[in-house]
Amino acid sequence: MMNCKKVNILLSMLLDxxxxxxxxxxxxxxxxxxxxxxxxxxxxxxxHGFLAPPDPIEPLADFISxxxxxxxxxxxxxxxxxxxxxxxxxxxxxxxxxxxxxxLKPVLTALACLLLFALSFFLGEMLGEKATTNRxxxxxxxxxxxxxxxxxxxxxxxxxxxxxxxxxxN
Amino acid sequence: MFxxxxxxxxxxxxxxxxxxxxxxxxxxxxxxxxxxKIINFIYYFTRDANHSEDIAQDVFIKVWKNAxxxxxxxxxxxxxxxxxxxxxxxxxxxKKSTEKHVETCADPESVxxxxxxxxxxxxxxxxxxxxxxxxxxxxxxxxxxxxxxILSRFEGYSYAEISELTDLSVSAVQSHLFRAKxxxxxxxxxxxxxxxx
Numbered sequence: 311m312m313n314c315k316k317v318n319i320l321l322s323m324l325l326d327x328x329x330x331x332x333x334x335x336x337x338x339x340x341x342x343x344x345x346x347x348x349x350x351x352x353x354x355x356x357x358h359g360f361l362a363p364p365d366p367i368e369p370l371a372d373f374i375s376x377x378x379x380x381x382x383x384x385x386x387x388x389x390x391x392x393x394x395x396x397x398x399x400x401x402x403x404x405x406x407x408x409x410x411x412x413x414l415k416p417v418l419t420a421l422a423c424l425l426l427f428a429l430s431f432f433l434g435e436m437l438g439e440k441a442t443t444n445r446x447x448x449x450x451x452x453x454x455x456x457x458x459x460x461x462x463x464x465x466x467x468x469x470x471x472x473x474x475x476x477x478x479x480n
Numbered sequence: 481m482f483x484x485x486x487x488x489x490x491x492x493x494x495x496x497x498x499x500x501x502x503x504x505x506x507x508x509x510x511x512x513x514x515x516x517k518i519i520n521f522i523y524y525f526t527r528d529a530n531h532s533e534d535i536a537q538d539v540f541i542k543v544w545k546n547a548x549x550x551x552x553x554x555x556x557x558x559x560x561x562x563x564x565x566x567x568x569x570x571x572x573x574x575k576k577s578t579e580k581h582v583e584t585c586a587d588p589e590s591v592x593x594x595x596x597x598x599x600x601x602x603x604x605x606x607x608x609x610x611x612x613x614x615x616x617x618x619x620x621x622x623x624x625x626x627x628x629x630i631l632s633r634f635e636g637y638s639y640a641e642i643s644e645l646t647d648l649s650v651s652a653v654q655s656h657l658f659r660a661k662x663x664x665x666x667x668x669x670x671x672x673x674x675x676x677x
Contacts, residue, residue, distance in 0.1 A: 318658070319654060319655075319658050322654070322657060322658040322661055323639075323654060326632060326639070326657070328638065328639050328654075353665055354661060354665070356665075356672075357661050357664055357665050357668070358633070358661075360610065360614050360664075360668065361614065361629070361633040361634075361661075361664070362633075363524075363633065363634040363635075363636075364523075364524070364611055364634070366516075366520045366523075367519055367520055367523050367529060367532060368516075369515060369516060369519050369533060369536075370533065373515060373519075373533060373536075373537075374508065374511045374512065374515060376537065377511060377515075377536075377537050377540050377541065378504065378507065378508060378511070380537065380541060381507065381540065381541050381544040381545075382504065
């Protein structure tokens with residue numbers, strides 16, 4: 311058994327000639343037992359009567375020539391393509407057709423993002439490696455100058471050893 | 481105006497591509513195919529017989545200038561009707577803002593009701609008044625309900641055709657039409673009770 315809400319929508323479609331035979335039969339069956347929907351049908355039929363198309367307008371005979379005159383005079387001169395049978399191919403036109411045909415735009419965008427990410431990653435790795443390599447000679451040079459690994463290796467008589475001894479006494 | 485019958489065989493999309501390259505003959509062919517429908521759609525939408533041709537002219541000039549922007553993802557008719565509806569909405573908005581006393585886009589003086597159509601028992605005056613009320617009722621509708629109602633009731637398109645023109649699903653078309661009719665009925669009920677219609 312159809313509900314009235316569904317029937318009301320079908321009534322609108324019925325009056326527009328858009329229901330199947332099965333739907334029409336179902337609506338008619340429902341209407342036999344539903345006063346509310348019968349009233350709704352009458353209301354819709356009345357609206358359909360009021361919504362009859364008004365008399366169409368017949369355009370003036372010179373409408374087309376007026377529009378052409380205005381369009382061609384307003385726009386900058388366009389060079390018509392005289393070689394219509396074999397238009398000169400351009401890379402942009404070719405790419406446009408290709409992307410349109412194969413819906414490549416989303417794929418290309420995704421590939422571009424992936425490429426950018428990969429590039430950033432490798433660039434970061436390269437810069438990091440360079441920084442580490444640069445630091446190594448500095449460290450090696452430092453070790454030559456002052457091969458200190460523990461406090462005990464601090465050279466005797468230096469300011470640092472004086473400080474170390476003072477700390478040890480405390 | 482000489483019309484080359486060979487142009488009839490060319491599809492709309494091909495014509496638009498030619499228009500984008502500056503082909504004036506292609507533009508004329510598009511005008512020839514669509515100008516009557518578009519002028520009448522604008523008339524039904526704005527209820528302004530005096531300016532329908534001017535608005536239609538604006539629409540076709542937009543087609544001439546922007547043909548290169550049509551990518552072919554939809555049919556040309558879909559693209560064209562989108563331009564038409566937007567142009568009509570802009571016109572109605574500007575009309576409401578410049579003429580404060582005009583409640584709606586429907587101006588009773590500009591509604592054509594002088595001619596008598598067959599199959600209608602109303603007098604000329606009654607038809608003008610009745611049509612004015614119907615047009616006011618249409619004016620209350622949101623753009624999509626108004627557009628689908630005009631395409632269905634006034635232009636006789638099927639739901640499938642309306643779906644293609646408006647880029648809506650068929651079930652969305654059903655829903656908009658149903659709500660449009662409900663809203664029109666609700667608007668007209670007080671006038672019916674008074675016996676004005």
